[in-house]
Amino acid sequence: MNRINSLADLRKIKDDLQAKIHLREKSLEPEKLVQIKVGMATSGIASGAKEVMSFLIEELEKRNIEAVVTQTGDLGYCFAEPTIEVTLPGQQAVVFGSVDTRKADEIIEKYIKNGEMIDGILPTNFEII
C-alpha cells in the first residue's frame, strides 16, 4: 500500500517515480545535456551496438550523468562498427568507432566527464546540409 502520510513520504515517492518519466523530461531540452546517438543499422546491431547502447544508458545513470541516448541510422562507418556520436552541450559532435563496452566506459570517464580526447575518434569531414 502506497499511502502517503506526509510531505516527506511524498518527496520520497516522487524521487522513486522520477525515473519513470525522467526520460520524457530530458527530451524537453536535449541540447543542454550530453547527447549520444548509437548507430543502429544492421551492421551496427550485428557488431554489438545494442549491448553498447544498454551499457551507456545504465552506466550514465549509475554515474549520475544526465544524457539522452538514442539510436540513429547508419552513420556510414561500416568498417568501424559499432559507432556512436557524442555531443557535449555547446560542442561539436564527435564520432567514435569500434566501440565496445570497454571503450564506452573510457568514453564516459575521459571524454564525457573531462572533455579529454581519446583514441578512436573518426574524422567527420563531411558537411551536413
Added chain:
Amino acid sequence: MAKFNMHLLVCGGTGCRASQSEAIVESLNKRLAENGLENETKVVTTGCFGFCEKGPIVNVLPDNTFYVSVKPEDASDIVAEHVIKGRKVERLLFSDPETEESVSDSRHMGFYKKQIRIALRNCGFIDPENIEEYIARDGYLALANCLTEMTPQQVIEMMKKSGLRGRGGGGFPTGLKWELTAKVPSDVKYVICNADEGDPGAFMDRSVLEGDPHSVIEAMAINGYCIGSNHGLVYIRAEYPLAIQRLKTALDQAREYGLLGKNIFGSNFDFDIELRYGAGAFVCGEETALIHSMEGMRGEPTFKPPFPSECGYLGKPSNVNNVETYANVPVIINKGPEWFASIGTETSKGTKVFALAGKINNVGLIEVPMGTTLREVIFEIGGGIKDGKEFKAVQTGGPSGGCLTARHLDTPIDYDNLIEAGSMMGSGGMIVMDEDDCMVSIAQYYLEFTVEESCGKCSPCRIGNKRLYEILQKITKGEGTMDDLEKLKNLSQVIKDTSLCGLGQTSPNPILSTLDNFWDEYVEHVTEKKCRAGVCKSMMRYIIEPEPCVGCTACARACPVNAISGERKQAHTINQEICIKCGACMEKCKFNAIFIK
C-alpha cells in the same frame, strides 16, 4: 524492473481516440512484443497534444519525433524503422505548409513555438490514468506544502498576488473569490468545479480533465483548505464520458494514496470530491444555475447577490471555479506567484488556453501568454486561413462573445482588451471565419443557440432573443428592412440591460458586434438583397452563362425540381421561380457554365 530507453506517447484525447488511437496503441504494443522490445520501449497513452488537426499524434521520446495523422497500420513502420533502427519515418512527419520541409521535432513547429503551457503542462506528457506519473511531475507537492507549511490565509495571499483570474469567462480574481468564501462563517462549505463547458467549439476543460485530472483534484483540495471546506463537487456534463471516466479513476487513485480522505498528509484536513452530472444545458455554466441543477432543481439562475460565496449549494457558502482556473493553481504554489505574475499583461496574468476552430489550418488546443496578439494566434500558431482564403473575422467568447475583424488582429488578447473591442474572453473558443462566411448568418447561428438554451425564466431573454432571431431570419431570407436593423440594435440593448443572468445579458453580443463591424453586409442584405459570401440561399441565383454552355443537358437531368429547360446543344436557362438553389446543376456542369449571382 524493465528499463525503458524509449517512450512512445500516443494521444488518447477524445479527438484522437475517434481516429483509432486506441488501435494504434494496441498495434504498437503488438509490434514491440514481436520484436522483443516490450521491456525497452514503453507505449504511454496521454492526454491531448493540442495539434488535433493532424491527429492522431505519436510522439517518440527522447528524440522528440512528432508523428502526425498516424494510422494503426503505421505501427509496424514506426517500430521497424524508428524504434529498431533509429530512422525517422519521413512520411509520417509533419510537413511545414510554407517550406514544405518535414519537421521532426515538435519544438520547431510553428504551432508550438509561441506556446507556454501551464494549465496544459501535463497534457500530452503523462498518462492521465496513472497517478504516479503525476506525482513524478511534482504532483500533490503544492497541496502538501499548503497543508504542512502554510496557513490558509497565506495560500490565499499567494493566489491574490499571482493575479490569476477566472478562466471560465468572467475573469473574476480567483484569490479574492477564495478570500470572500473563506470569510463567511459556516459549519459546512463547498468547493465546486465548474466543468460544464458549453461554448460551441470550446474543449479546453474537457482536455484538461482527460489529460491531467489530478491537477484539478489537487487544486480543489487546496481550495478546500483555504476556505475551510471538506467537500468538493465537480459538475460535469454527462456528454464527456471519457473525462468522467478519467476523473473517476484519478479520484480512486488519489483516495488510495491518501491524497483525498481523512488527515491528508498527516494534517487534520479532510477532503473528498464527488461528481455531479449535468445534462448539457448551456445555462448551467452560470454558477447559480449550476448550483440549482446540482441540488436537483431546474437549471435556472437566480439573482445575485447573494453570491454563492455566501449562499451557494444547499444554502452553504460555496466557491465555484472553472477547470482551467484550477489547473493553474498547483503551478502557482510550486513556482511562486511572482513567477506567474511575470507572464501576461498588466491586468491579465498567466496564460490562456484557446480552442482554435473554423477556417484555420491548425485546428487544435493552444496555450499562450496573455497579451499574445490575435495575429500571432491565428497566423503563426494557427497556420493561417484554410485554402489561402482571406481572413474575415474571428469569433471569441462563444455565444456571449463577439466577432473581431482584421483591424483587431494586432490587439493583445487579454480580458480587458477583448471587452473593449466588443467581444470577450469567454472560455476561450476561437472560431475563425473567412470570406465565405456570411456575418448575418453567423449572428443568426449564435442566436439560434441562445434561443434553444435560454432557460425561459426571465422574459427579456426568453422572448427578446426569439424576436431577435426572427428578425435575423427575415433578413437572411431577403425580406428585411432598414427598420429591422434599427430594431435589432434597440432590442439587443434592452435584453442586455434587463436580463437576469449572464446568458441573456450577453446573448445579443454576436449581433451587436457584427452590426458594428459588418454594417455594410447587413445593409447589403436589406437593400440590395445580396449576400456577398453566397451563404443566404434565398438571395442566391444560379445562372447559366449562354457562352460556355454547350447544351449537354447534364444540369437539366440533375435538377431535382425540373427548373432547367433548353434544347439539346442549345444554351439552357434556369427558371428562378422553381429553382430551390440546391446547387446540383453546378456540380454536374463540366463546362463551368453555371454561376452564383
